[in-house]
Amino acid sequence: MSEFVLEMRDIVKRFPGVLAVNKAQLDLRPGEAHCLVGENGAGKSTLMKILAGALQMDSGEIRLSGEPVHINSPHHAQQLGVSMIYQEFNLSPYLSVAENIFLGREPRLGRTPLVNWREMYGNARELLARIRVNLDVRKPVNECSVAQQQMVEIAKALSFNSKIIVMDEPSATLTDHELRALFELIAELKKDGIGMIYISHRLEEIFEIGDRVTVMRDGQYIGTHPVSETSREDIIRMMVGRELTDEFPKIVCERGEERLRVEGLRREGAFEDVSFSLHTGEITGLTGLVGAGRTEVARAIFGADRIDGGQIYLDGEAVTVRSPQDAIRQGVGLLTEDRKNQGLVLGMTVRENTTLANLKSLVRFLFVNRGREREIAEKYVHDLGIKTPSIEQAAQNLSGGNQQKVVLAKWLFTDSRVLIFDEPTRGIDVGAKVEIYKLMNELVRRDVCILMISSELPEVLGMCDRILVMHEGRLAGELPRWDASQEAIMRLATGSALAEAG
Numbered sequence: 001m002s003e004f005v006l007e008m009r010d011i012v013k014r015f016p017g018v019l020a021v022n023k024a025q026l027d028l029r030p031g032e033a034h035c036l037v038g039e040n041g042a043g044k045s046t047l048m049k050i051l052a053g054a055l056q057m058d059s060g061e062i063r064l065s066g067e068p069v070h071i072n073s074p075h076h077a078q079q080l081g082v083s084m085i086y087q088e089f090n091l092s093p094y095l096s097v098a099e100n101i102f103l104g105r106e107p108r109l110g111r112t113p114l115v116n117w118r119e120m121y122g123n124a125r126e127l128l129a130r131i132r133v134n135l136d137v138r139k140p141v142n143e144c145s146v147a148q149q150q151m152v153e154i155a156k157a158l159s160f161n162s163k164i165i166v167m168d169e170p171s172a173t174l175t176d177h178e179l180r181a182l183f184e185l186i187a188e189l190k191k192d193g194i195g196m197i198y199i200s201h202r203l204e205e206i207f208e209i210g211d212r213v214t215v216m217r218d219g220q221y222i223g224t225h226p227v228s229e230t231s232r233e234d235i236i237r238m239m240v241g242r243e244l245t246d247e248f249p250k251i252v253c254e255r256g257e258e259r260l261r262v263e264g265l266r267r268e269g270a271f272e273d274v275s276f277s278l279h280t281g282e283i284t285g286l287t288g289l290v291g292a293g294r295t296e297v298a299r300a301i302f303g304a305d306r307i308d309g310g311q312i313y314l315d316g317e318a319v320t321v322r323s324p325q326d327a328i329r330q331g332v333g334l335l336t337e338d339r340k341n342q343g344l345v346l347g348m349t350v351r352e353n354t355t356l357a358n359l360k361s362l363v364r365f366l367f368v369n370r371g372r373e374r375e376i377a378e379k380y381v382h383d384l385g386i387k388t389p390s391i392e393q394a395a396q397n398l399s400g401g402n403q404q405k406v407v408l409a410k411w412l413f414t415d416s417r418v419l420i421f422d423e424p425t426r427g428i429d430v431g432a433k434v435e436i437y438k439l440m441n442e443l444v445r446r447d448v449c450i451l452m453i454s455s456e457l458p459e460v461l462g463m464c465d466r467i468l469v470m471h472e473g474r475l476a477g478e479l480p481r482w483d484a485s486q487e488a489i490m491r492l493a494t495g496s497a498l499a500e501a502g
């Protein structure tokens, strides 16, 4: 009997023009949390999709508890005890929690084709109780929060008696509180002997829950280490292949004139009395706990949501922003946090996505100047280090982080005067983050004024000149760069500063 529940050796997977996984390997012990890290496009998701039966490898070997297996479909993988929770969930939105867990395996009433709802709800409740989740099993999944959907996926994995659970960037969309709950659950599952493979770009998480960490680069296996014997610097060096000297390459510029100002902005049920201004020469941060209303404020300024009160000023003049098109016309851009739904057209190529928001600048006599369009797309692919075989690749074939860079390229090409970035580096690897920060520096130098919404305090502290903090739909305070600290931000974000003052 092997000490490993899983051994993957010399796995190779090629896509047209891309060697996505090149002799990769990974093994997993029962009850272990094994972190898998690497730059965007390194091949992490592909390797795991092979394990989960969603993709077929070209060559290589997979053993489960020492036995060689050929995993030929997701269904087969589940039967073998392997479940994967994808970067984008796989649930049916209109079905209930219980139906999703038992989809295709609903318990029947005797020998009839009728579903035994009582039994199904009972079983679902039991599973959720096992992972200590309090959730109505009759609730449609589209009414559940992201964290709840994730828990449904985990319950589903357990219902298959999985011995291996793969989680692909599970933390990217969770609040701090939900992340705690996930970590507790992972600790429980470990005790039950379940092996977990955990993909994340937030390296601090490795040190919290990981037993071992494996690093991939360019599809290849770089190495595996016990977490207790490795450091953040070691991991970064293995990931990017060089020393990363400065994670936050901040350049402080002189504060310029006011570009955008909002006064008393209000939207029923979302935020109230929000006033602040953005200046050229500055990156202004907007932070707070998830759900504090940050994204809502951004959407309102961008004309995506109606406002119920207040005024927006651009260069000192009162403006009305009726729609996102209107905002773009006035030079305001928003890089949304939900790229999949709002930022990219997945079926279109990298080139088409890049020029989408500003196609009119390429039109002459009714025709798009294709040569110029290609030049621009090539330039951004180069500048942002977008990993793709060509600009004609469909966006859906890029890795998660590289899709995000395409959205960024799209906004850089719009000549915006104000850019709002909502969680710009979520899902982006450490090396590429630095490139994005440098790009922000460059934008500031070009007099673009930036509002950066972020939950990652090190990034807010590292890159912003001023930090606005929201709490429950209101601005709780503003901190200048020199006076900001994690503690000061958290005091404002949690409302304890207000309590002290009151």
Ligand SMILES: Nc1ncnc2c1ncn2[C@@H]1O[C@H](COP(=O)(O)OP(=O)(O)OP(=O)(O)O)[C@@H](O)[C@H]1O
Residues within 6 Å of the ligand: 015, 016, 018, 019, 020, 038, 039, 040, 041, 042, 043, 044, 045, 046, 047, 387, 388, 396, 397, 398, 399, 400, 401, 402, 427
């Ligand atoms: N269906 C596909 N068709 C063509 N190329 C693909 C396909 N899926 C992935 N790739 C390519 O394979 C490589 C590895 O992608 P993968 O999604 O495994 O990266 P990743 O390590 O998960 O990155 P990220 O951290 O950005 O999620 C990338 O270059 C990607 O563009």
Ligand SMILES: [Mg+2]
Residues within 6 Å of the ligand: 044, 045, 046, 087, 168, 399, 400, 401
């Ligand atoms: Mg991925």
